[in-house]
Amino acid sequence: MAVKTEIIKISPERVELDKIRIIAKVLQGEGIIAYPTDTFYGLGASCFSEKAIQRIYHLKKRNPSKPISVLVSGMEMIQKIAVD
Secondary structure, eight states: OOOOOOOOBTTBBBOOOOHHHHHHHHHTTTOOOOESSSSSSEEETTTTHHHHHHHHHHHHHHOOTTTOOOOOOHHHHHHHHHOO
């Protein structure tokens, strides 16, 4: 499977909507993104895409029984994805 890789640099001081749209399209298309944090690069995907989540587990060689972090925008999103 061919993987298309593109580096998109984003400045927090100057948000460029065209770049945000490209990233959103990748996520909506079940793609994976890498993003910098303070200590390492994280992998990101839509938490609403089972296929993308499985790809992250595969890429990280992580046991599917181990949880992964989910970043949420607020309580409304938590209510959509949370399980009792």
